[in-house]
Amino acid sequence: MDQQVKKKATIYDLSVLSGSSPSTVSAVLNGTWRKRRIKESTAQTIIGLAELHQYTTNLQARGLRRSRSGLVGLMLPVHDNRYFSSMAQTFEGHVRSRGQCPVVVSASRDPEEERRTAETLISYSIDQLFIVGATDPDGVHEVCEAAGLRHINIDLPGAKAHSVISDNYAGARMLTEAIIRQFGNDDPLRPDELFLFGGRNDHASRERISAFHATKKALLGADPDDGVQSSGYSPDITLRAFEAFYQREGKLPRALFINSSINMEGLLRFMAGRPAEMFSELVVGCYDYDPFGSFLPFPVIMVRQNVEAMITKAFELIDEPPRAPQIFLIAPELIQPRSALKGPLDTLKDVA
Amino acid sequence: MDQQVKKKATIYDLSVLSGSSPSTVSAVLNGTWRKRRIKESTAQTIIGLAELHQYTTNLQARGLRRSRSGLVGLMLPVHDNRYFSSMAQTFEGHVRSRGQCPVVVSASRDPEEERRTAETLISYSIDQLFIVGATDPDGVHEVCEAAGLRHINIDLPGAKAHSVISDNYAGARMLTEAIIRQFGNDDPLRPDELFLFGGRNDHASRERISAFHATKKALLGADPDDGVQSSGYSPDITLRAFEAFYQREGKLPRALFINSSINMEGLLRFMAGRPAEMFSELVVGCYDYDPFGSFLPFPVIMVRQNVEAMITKAFELIDEPPRAPQIFLIAPELIQPRSALKGPLDTLKDVA
DNA sequence: AGTTTCTGCACCATCGATTGTGCAAGCGCA
DNA sequence: TGCGCTTGCACAATCGATGGTGCAGAAACT
Numbered sequence: 001m002d003q004q005v006k007k008k009a010t011i012y013d014l015s016v017l018s019g020s021s022p023s024t025v026s027a028v029l030n031g032t033w034r035k036r037r038i039k040e041s042t043a044q045t046i047i048g049l050a051e052l053h054q055y056t057t058n059l060q061a062r063g064l065r066r067s068r069s070g071l072v073g074l075m076l077p078v079h080d081n082r083y084f085s086s087m088a089q090t091f092e093g094h095v096r097s098r099g100q101c102p103v104v105v106s107a108s109r110d111p112e113e114e115r116r117t118a119e120t121l122i123s124y125s126i127d128q129l130f131i132v133g134a135t136d137p138d139g140v141h142e143v144c145e146a147a148g149l150r151h152i153n154i155d156l157p158g159a160k161a162h163s164v165i166s167d168n169y170a171g172a173r174m175l176t177e178a179i180i181r182q183f184g185n186d187d188p189l190r191p192d193e194l195f196l197f198g199g200r201n202d203h204a205s206r207e208r209i210s211a212f213h214a215t216k217k218a219l220l221g222a223d224p225d226d227g228v229q230s231s232g233y234s235p236d237i238t239l240r241a242f243e244a245f246y247q248r249e250g251k252l253p254r255a256l257f258i259n260s261s262i263n264m265e266g267l268l269r270f271m272a273g274r275p276a277e278m279f280s281e282l283v284v285g286c287y288d289y290d291p292f293g294s295f296l297p298f299p300v301i302m303v304r305q306n307v308e309a310m311i312t313k314a315f316e317l318i319d320e321p322p323r324a325p326q327i328f329l330i331a332p333e334l335i336q337p338r339s340a341l342k343g344p345l346d347t348l349k350d351v352a
Numbered sequence: 353m354d355q356q357v358k359k360k361a362t363i364y365d366l367s368v369l370s371g372s373s374p375s376t377v378s379a380v381l382n383g384t385w386r387k388r389r390i391k392e393s394t395a396q397t398i399i400g401l402a403e404l405h406q407y408t409t410n411l412q413a414r415g416l417r418r419s420r421s422g423l424v425g426l427m428l429p430v431h432d433n434r435y436f437s438s439m440a441q442t443f444e445g446h447v448r449s450r451g452q453c454p455v456v457v458s459a460s461r462d463p464e465e466e467r468r469t470a471e472t473l474i475s476y477s478i479d480q481l482f483i484v485g486a487t488d489p490d491g492v493h494e495v496c497e498a499a500g501l502r503h504i505n506i507d508l509p510g511a512k513a514h515s516v517i518s519d520n521y522a523g524a525r526m527l528t529e530a531i532i533r534q535f536g537n538d539d540p541l542r543p544d545e546l547f548l549f550g551g552r553n554d555h556a557s558r559e560r561i562s563a564f565h566a567t568k569k570a571l572l573g574a575d576p577d578d579g580v581q582s583s584g585y586s587p588d589i590t591l592r593a594f595e596a597f598y599q600r601e602g603k604l605p606r607a608l609f610i611n612s613s614i615n616m617e618g619l620l621r622f623m624a625g626r627p628a629e630m631f632s633e634l635v636v637g638c639y640d641y642d643p644f645g646s647f648l649p650f651p652v653i654m655v656r657q658n659v660e661a662m663i664t665k666a667f668e669l670i671d672e673p674p675r676a677p678q679i680f681l682i683a684p685e686l687i688q689p690r691s692a693l694k695g696p697l698d699t700l701k702d703v704a
Numbered sequence: 705a706g707t708t709t710c711t712g713c714a715c716c717a718t719c720g721a722t723t724g725t726g727c728a729a730g731c732g733c734a
Numbered sequence: 735t736g737c738g739c740t741t742g743c744a745c746a747a748t749c750g751a752t753g754g755t756g757c758a759g760a761a762a763c764t
Binding site for chain 1: 360406408409410411412413415416421423430431432433434436437438440441444453454455456457458460461462471472473474475476477498499586587588614616617620621623624625628642643644645646647648649690691692694695696697698700701
Binding site for chain 3: 010011012022023025026027029030032036057058059060061062063064065066
């Protein structure tokens with residue numbers, strides 16, 4: 001009790017103190033003691049000692065023995081983004097409520113890094129892995145499969161494991177429609193005035209781009225096929241795309257479909273240092289929701305992916321996976337300009 | 353190689369395959385083999401076999417034996433916020449570059465939860481713990497201390513461990529000054545037109561509020577002491593504070609000092625559904641930086657805390673802690689309206 | 705040849721918890 | 735009294751890696 005840097009108590013310490021065997025102590029402290037027919041009074045003694053000495057289970061030892069760790073992994077592309085960070089927040093809540101410990105790591109959209117990260121987590125014997133927005137989901141799948149680790153894709157689908165993703169086509173259709181409708185009938189948007197920025201060759205971008213084209217054609221009658229400026233998931237590349245466009249055309253389009261909030265940051269970089277008036281007539285649709293983004297000085301229509309529903313579905317699937325890999329679509333929601341929605345933080349208790 | 357759900361290879365498997373003892377295999381694979389005078393050729397054989405069979409070290413076993421895990425913990429209040437998520441992003445980079453594995457978890461600003469979380473992490477034998485914005489840093493300290501775990505406070509200081517925090521006083525002074533200067537000389541701000549919203553009774557809020565008062569007094573000559581509306585770190589409480597103010601006064605103040613981006617979300621909630629014109633004359637200073645927040649339809653001056661510097665300093669301190677607990681101040685930076693700064697994501701390689 | 709010094713590695717206890725198995729004491733019952 | 739059943743627990747192997755120690759054979763030296 002009183003030594004300065006006392007070592008942590010183990011079941012062996014408690015075994016000596018209580019006069020029981022280590023296995024009895026273990027059973028009592030991990031709750032399996034009734035099954036092992038340990039006397040109530042013995043259990044109470046041990047529990048009392050455990051509290052007195054502040055015993056806590058060494059989870060590495062347990063993990064080694066059980067070859068599970070109680071850790072559940074979430075692999076994100078990046079942390080620094082409201083979509084992914086709210087994913088992390090929601091995930092944590094779910095994992096905690098199941099009595100496990102969340103581990104959130106990012107892998108930078110780098111296939112190599114993704115696999116290495118998965119392997120590291122596997123080395124810690126994590127119990128499950130949620131793979132969000134992976135650039136190479138199937139590569140990660142191989143790694144998990146080889147280790148017999150349950151895993152699931154979120155946000156970007158893989159061919160070899162179950163996937164829960166946003167209904168990108170429907171979302172992009174809604175968004176494109178909403179952008180077009182934002183313009184009145186007296187001065188309607190022309191097909192060559194609406195451009196899409198961002199995206200790369202991943203499933204989500206392809207779906208969104210495809211819905212963008214289809215909806216443009218349906219509502220505006222035409223769709224000049226230079227309407228898409230791929231710029232990956234990088235603010236700076238997106239900035240350069242805007243600069244190039246501006247250089248070429250002498251102005252921005254009247255309306256923009258922006259593929260993600262990360263690309264939207266590219267637009268911000270373009271705006272910085274340029275007069276605000278330049279953007280006063282702009283209409284933007286952004287596939288992602290960010291509360292601050294919703295209040296920019298021009299109409300920003302956003303799409304909020306239903307993170308809570310995605311995570312919930314993912315847990316269902318990982319618990320009892322159907323046979324063949326499937327893709328589950330979760331409907332996203334169209335968010336009108338100037339909306340400040342509640343988020344995962346609102347479930348925490350408010351303290352003033 | 354070919355079984356479907358093959359178990360992972362262990363040093364014992366490689367020991368049999370290579371004809372060496374497990375300890376030799378272990379030494380070869382963890383890099384200590386030269387020290388143990390293992391022949392080069394033996395080492396190569398084993399390394400070859402390890403690659404062939406995709407051996408990876410069981411880190412729980414290693415952790416158990418070494419009583420360290422290679423895990424480094426970061427405990428955040430919440431994920432879903434650009435300040436904290438960029439903290440996570442930066443932290444990850446540092447930890448990875450040291451060959452360890454980052455574990456990021458949140459504890460909801462709940463003292464109880466903070467201690468429990470620390471204990472869980474300790475049970476996994478994490479090597480170090482970075483405690484960010486804890487409501488009860490000293491409570492967490494007790495837990496770490498008892499386990500002999502190196503730890504450090506960031507963002508909010510504790511009395512018992514080293515702390516690296518933003519220079520809140522200087523930051524708030526800069527911010528208050530900048531807000532006041534935003535108004536021209538022809539229609540200068542009056543002391544009763546500048547209010548602070550947000551904050552609670554923590555070190556950061558106290559410093560900021562104190563600098564706010566002092567600067568108001570210095571620049572505006574007076575400081576009616578009802579100028580502060582505490583509303584914790586909750587968007588909804590902040591919303592209610594704005595509503596109450598508006599109800600009472602029939603208008604918002606001309607200028608606002610907002611204590612954090614979370615409180616700023618309370619302002620967004622207030623704005624939602626109200627006409628944009630209501631806010632066209634508003635000037636806001638926000639202690640926190642969010643790129644989207646910087647481009648709202650009124651001037652928003654922000655303070656960016658230097659996350660990179662804070663994390664760097666924290667690593668220095670945790671590596672060789674000075675004797676007595678100290679508080680290290682890191683200067684934040686004033687960010688003019690309409691600025692889109694680079695962040696931790698920009699260090700990732702861009703892919704289009 | 706005999707002794708010392710390296711080389712190169714094997715042996716084994718250990719980290720802390722889990723779990724299958726075994727067994728003595730106590731009890732009921734014929 | 736003797737048999738079998740139940741109760742209550744102890745024993746010991748095990749998870750996979752680590753690292754101190756010891757030892758045989760080769761090399762170096764006298």
